[in-house]
Amino acid sequence: MPREIGSEFHWDPSYLTAATDESPLPARHKLFATGCGALTALLRQLAPRGRLHLPSYFCMGVAEALSETVRISWYRHLPDAGGPRLETLRAGQGDVVLAQNLFGRETGEAWNAWMAAHPDVVVIEDHSHDPFSRWARTSQAAYAVASLRKTLPLPDGGLLWSPQERALPSPYGNPHGSDLKLVAMLLKSAWLAGSDVDKTAFRALQQRGEHVLLGSAAPAGALTTAILPLLDIERLQRTATANVRAMAEMLGMPPVKGTNPFRLQILRETRQERDDLLGHLAANGVYAPVHWRQDRTGLWSGDEQAAALSSRMLTLPVDHRCTPADLRRLAGVLGSPVRGEPARR
């Protein structure tokens, strides 16, 4: 089997750099174990009288977890370059809105205008797909959150800050799960280096670690806390972004929007075609996730277009780890031309 592409990050000390005074982190922030835990802690603090408005194309697992703390409503936001359809957002005083930089392709201008027109509504921005974008760094929102392990090779981490300098909740509970994930990361790097390490053993540790971490509002683990200030985030992002753009070009896709787009989403004609492609990729050692499944029999947005798109999308795991040879191999595995993001309809 050739070198795998995608799946969980391994521990890679080559991305550590000398500590500098210019931390990319917001001056005042709290570091939770997970993004979902940070959101839960914040919502408990806010205890909104009204509802939490979520984008209709979003992680349903997170929505489900948050629905235990607050009542949920939905507004339309599709992965189609159309941005949030703010005319579908019916939020008033006492409500909270979650805005997201979906796949790191957005600028936040529409949200800034909306927030200025609705000063009574608390907006939380979710920057998980590009935690250090210009939008994230110049945010005007009441609060902002970013799950860090989606883009950075860390076992855990949910960053919470308040661009408006409001009071932040503190993490609570004992950190668990990140230790298992860290061991899995260490074993995976040994495996990648050719050691005789059992892949199923570190996969099991990763999965157990994720399971234990799920929704944790505990503080981030020791590794993330110590390593985050030392990570060469700029280089990680630069490499990932160059890879995404190169892959899109190799596949004949239109140029990808966003300063640091979050991997590469592709759309198939039907669910079956998408699922067949996922299987074909996995059989060739390419582990492509789906952002995000939306099952109409479980908690879902009620937005038919969002659910339909989620059944046809997959994410090519093009990130900072890919070498030029990986990109060529991935293009070869994909074979026939693929279609990119759906045009705005």
Ligand SMILES: Cc1ncc(COP(=O)(O)O)c(C=O)c1O
């Ligand atoms: C956009 C987005 N926000 C927040 C989260 C929650 O992050 P965590 O997995 O750290 O709880 C996720 C997780 O998938 C996500 O995709």
